[in-house]
Amino acid sequence: MIKLRNKKKKIKITVCPVCGSTNIKKVSAFSGWLLPEEYICLDCGYRGPIVAEIEVDDNETEEDKSD
Numbered sequence: 001m002i003k004l005r006n007k008k009k010k011i012k013i014t015v016c017p018v019c020g021s022t023n024i025k026k027v028s029a030f031s032g033w034l035l036p037e038e039y040i041c042l043d044c045g046y047r048g049p050i051v052a053e054i055e056v057d058d059n060e061t062e063e064d065k066s067d
């Protein structure tokens, strides 16, 4: 059995393709099962199905390095 001891895991976060804000949330179209999911940016007001995704390191900050 192989145990991966990756403390850093990559997580993908959704960002606004217009302003790059992470303050974006998914809105489910109420009447639109034909439509793709839409996202709305709370910062610039962008709304649409296209978002950007970035990968960030999700390192837990419980390990504090004190020099």
Ligand SMILES: [Zn+2]
Pocket (backbone or CB within 6 Å): 016, 017, 018, 019, 020, 021, 041, 042, 043, 044, 045, 046
């Ligand atoms: Zn935006």
